[in-house]
Amino acid sequence: AQSVTQLGSHVSVSEGALVLLRCNYSSSVPPYLFWYVQYPNQGLQLLLKYTTGATLVKGINGFEAEFKKSETSFHLTKPSAHMSDAAEYFCAVGGTGFQKLVFGTGTRLLVSP
Amino acid sequence: GAGVSQSPRYKVAKRGQDVALRCDPISGHVSLFWYQQALGQGPEFLTYFQNEAQLDKSGLPSDRFFAERPEGSVSTLKIQRTQQEDSAVYLCASSLRTRQGTSSGNTIYFGEGSWLTVV
Numbered sequence: 257a258q259s260v261t262q263l264g265s266h267v268s269v270s271e272g273a274l275v276l277l278r279c280n281y282s283s284s285v286p287p288y289l290f291w292y293v294q295y296p297n298q299g300l301q302l303l304l305k306y307t308t309g310a311t312l313v314k315g316i317n318g319f320e321a322e323f324k325k326s327e328t329s330f331h332l333t334k335p336s337a338h339m340s341d342a343a344e345y346f347c348a349v350g351g352t353g354f355q356k357l358v359f360g361t362g363t364r365l366l367v368s369p
Numbered sequence: 370g371a372g373v374s375q376s377p378r379y380k381v382a383k384r385g386q387d388v389a390l391r392c393d394p395i396s397g398h399v400s401l402f403w404y405q406q407a408l409g410q411g412p413e414f415l416t417y418f419q420n421e422a423q424l425d426k427s428g429l430p431s432d433r434f435f436a437e438r439p440e441g442s443v444s445t446l447k448i449q450r451t452q453q454e455d456s457a458v459y460l461c462a463s464s465l466r467t468r469q470g471t472s473s474g475n476t477i478y479f480g481e482g483s484w485l486t487v488v
Contacts, residue, residue, distance in 0.1 A: 260411075292479075299373070299460060300412070300479040346411050356402075356425065357477065359411030 258283045258349045262360035270368050275319075275334040277363050279347030282328065288350040289330040290357065291321055295343045303345075306330065317341070342367045371395075373480035375461050381486045382451045390446045390483040394463030401444050402477065403436055404460040412460055418444060451487045458482040 263278040281287055288307050292300040304315025311323040321332045330347060344364050348357040374393040382388050394401050400419055404412035405428075414428040420441040429436070433451075438444040448455055460482045464475040 297481075299481040300462075302476055302478075305476070348411075356414050356417060357412075359413070361409075361411050 258285075258287070258351060258358045260347050260349050260358055260360035262345075262347050262363050264363055265361065266364045266366060268366040268368065269337045271339055272336050275332070275337045275341065275365065277332040277345050277347075277365065279321075279330045279332065279360060280328055281330060281347070281349045283349055283351060285351045289321075289323060290348040290350065291315065291319070291330075291332050292346045292348060292359075293343050294346065294362075300346065303332070337365075337367045339367050339369065341365060373461055373463055373478055375459075375480040375483050377483060378481065379484045379486075381488060384452060384487055385450050386487075387447065387449045388451055388485060390448075390459050390461075390485070392444045392446070392461030392463075392480060394442065394444070394461070395465075395478055396442075397465065398463035398478075399441075399466045400464040400475075400477075401438060402462040402464075403444070403446050404462065404479075405430075406458040406460055406482070408457070415446070415459075448485075451485075453487050456485055456487045458484050 259282045261280045290305045291303040293303050294300050303319050304313045306313045306323045314320045319334045344362045346362045347360045350357045376391045402417050403415040406412040416436045417425040418438040433449045435447045462477045462479045464477045
């Protein structure tokens with residue numbers, strides 16, 4: 257069985273500040289890990305994914321995440337927040353086979369000027 | 370089309386009414402998924418197709434939910450005798466290809482969703 261826990265339903269940062277969104281996973285098989293972003297009234301857009309290989313993954317819009325197996329974590333970071341980053345962020349875990357994804361409950365990122 | 374297309378975008382149904390939600394995946398995509406996203410929650414898996422074959426329907430919440438993809442492209446999610454708890458966003462997603470038992474890591478592309486409100 258697989259599960260995802262996102263710590264903090266809301267995260268508030270100032271424009272230009274570091275963004276850190278936390279994700280911990282549980283998986284009985286080597287996990288594939290994903291971060292998706294959802295803007296209001298829109299679908300999910302893939303930010304980045306970890307499958308195998310390098311544990312530091314770079315994504316779109318300046319985001320990156322690091323897979324830490326020992327901590328079962330896949331936290332999302334961005335050095336400097338922009339107003340346009342305000343959205344809902346979802347962490348998801350998948351495994352082998354057809355990639356049924358299990359999502360966390362999401363973290364809403366609020367960016368203030 | 371360029372992305373996954375879903376229709377209708379918004380649907381208001383009276384309790385007890387049947388609804389049908391349509392998904393046009395990205396052309397050539399073999400895998401198709403349906404997810405349900407309740408307000409304030411993350412998406413939850415409903416069902417998966419590989420071409421026309423429905424390989425997993427373990428997430429369908431009741432026998433009132435039915436999905437099909439008869440020609441391996443367009444898919445329809447049907448909900449019979451809708452209830453208020455069915456109110457949610459229904460997300461369709463597709464990916465290029467995958468093989469059972471292997472780790473493909475293919476990117477899954479989501480549509481904008483069909484927002485269903487049951488009154």
